[in-house]
Amino acid sequence: MDSFENxxxxxDSELRFQNETGLLRSLFPLEGSQRGVIKTNGKPLVDFSSNDYLGLADHPALIEGAKKxxxxxxxxxxxSRLMSGDLEIHHRLESAIAALKGKEASLLFGSGYLANTGIIPSLCGRNDVIYSDRLNHASIVDGILLSRARFYRFRHNDLNHLEDLLKNHRSRYRRALIVVESVYSMDGDQVPISELLELRGRYGAMLMIDEAHAIGVFGTKGEGIISQTGADAVDVILGTFGxxxxxxxxxxxxxxxMKQFLLNRARTFIFSTALPPAVIGANLAAVKLLEEEPERRSRVCELASELRQALKEDLGLNTPSESQIVPVMVGDSQSALSxxxxxWDAGFFVKAIRPPTVPEGTARIRLSVTANHSLKDVRQLLEALSNGL
Ligand SMILES: Cc1ncc(COP(=O)(O)O)c(C=O)c1O
Structure with a gap:
């Protein structure tokens, strides 16, 4: 008994370790957030940390859609949907998404985390192999672990490495799945899609692409990156409403x-309560706004391009970004926190992103540009960055 750990x-020792290594996380209740300005301790801070890229979270149409x-x-x-939770409104949202993405069908999940952890184990099991980009989101990694398939991580966006792995191992397994993101959540760069489609065909692999950070921002209708280059060739395209x-x-x-298959196999779909009507009503309103307010999309893209360019040319900072997610690489966690x-002192709400969210030694400030920002916000942020570096 004495040898058991208390x-x-x-x-205590875990928390002490997290603290000493600059990795301790804590919650931070905000007093409010409106149109991209956060109130905390009575002080307004311009929010450069949220994923509300189009500034829709407090849009009156979403609130009205939810209420109705x-x-x-x-x-x-x-x-759950398979019991008595399947409402007509869920089907309406699925039809709207299928039309937006140019696919035959769509299936809703409770969250992106639940989608990834439900779908991947449905597609692959013990006799199969999964190839996953090294920077894939934690929910993809957890889905892979749940599947019990053999898995290989390839170097980020390195399709030569992926091909080497496919050459060496693919033939030993029954099914193969390649899983990537289209816009990477912490680096903001994009997957080389046409080369990937070619590889997928050559090695008889299924392809799953997580568009969590591309939906709404990319594409002529906000459909994301994949529809432009051939959604037909991608077996599963995932997106989030959050x-x-x-x-x-x-x-x-x-x-x-595939929809029929997933609703029979994905445990996070089968064994979880359907999304509530208010959430579906808001999501439907948001999909409609993609068409009605395209200027939100162009604004984000223009401001993000301005920020990326100024970081490189004026501040001499390198960022891998090709999107609205613009990381400023710092290196160690303590410097990122500082x-x-x-x-914050200069009036901006930003977060230091540290391991294990990103690989060791790559702590950063993850800036995200939204339609709530103005050019003035971006310029002031750049000035504060040059003072803080
Ligand atoms: C690439 C990616 N996939 C999935 C998720 C999870 O989505 P959700 O927040 O809806 O659970 C995230 C969340 O950050 C993400 O970045």
């Missing part, structure tokens, strides 16, 4: 057959 000692749906359908969905679309939940855009603090 739970309090274990927790709640009044009509009630607060909760009451059960980022550019300002709401909550997630979807996959797939073939009719830079975040100096930006």
């Amino acid at each position: 739970i309090t000692d274990f927790i 749906a709640m009044e009509k359908w009630g607060m909760g969905a009451r059960a 980022k550019a679309l300002g709401g909550y939940g997630a979807f996959v855009a797939v073939s009719n057959r 830079l975040a603090e100096s930006l």
Whole structure:
């Protein structure tokens, strides 16, 4: 008995370690956030940390959509979709997403985390192999671990490395799945899609692409990156409503057959309560706004391009970004925390992103540009950055 570790000692030593290495996380309740300005301790801070890329989270159309749906359908969905929770409004949202993505069908999930952890184990099991980009999101990694398939991580966006791995191992396994993001959540760069489609065909692999950070921002209609280059060749396209679309939940855009398969196999779909009507009502309103207010999309892209260019040319900083997610690489966690603090003092809400969210030695400030920002905000942020570096 004496050799068993005491739970309090274990927790204390873990927390002490996190603290000493600059990795301790804590919650930070905000007093409010409106149109991209956060209030905390009575002080307004311009928010450069959110995923509300189109500034839809407090859009009146989303609030109205949520209210109307709640009044009509009630607060909760009451059960999973396969029990009595399947409402007409869920199907309406799925049709809107299928049309946006140019796929036959769509299936909703409770969140992006639930989608990734449900879908990947449905597609692959013990006799299969998964190839995953090294920078894929934690929910993809957890889906892979749940699948019990053999998996290989390839160097970020390095398709030569992916091909070497496919050459060496693919033939030993029954099914293969390649999984990537289209815009990477912490680096803001993009997947080399046409080369990937070519590889997928050559090695008989399934392809799954997580568009969590591309939906709403990229594409002529805000459909993301993949539809432009051939959604037909991608088996599963995943997107979330909690980022550019300002709401909550997630979807996959797939073939009719794949939808039928997933709703029979994905445990996070089968065994979880359907998304509540208010959330669906807001998500439907957001999808409609993609068409009605395209200027939000162009604004984000223009401001992000301005920020990327000024970081490189005026401040001499290198950023891998090709999107609205613009990381400023710092290196060690303590320096990233200090830079975040100096930006707070200058009136900007930013977060230091540290391991394990990003690889060791690559702590950074992750700046995200949204339609709530003005050119003046971006210029003032650049000035504060040059003072804080
Ligand atoms: C690439 C990616 N996929 C999935 C998710 C999870 O989505 P959700 O927040 O809806 O669970 C995230 C969240 O940050 C993400 O960045």
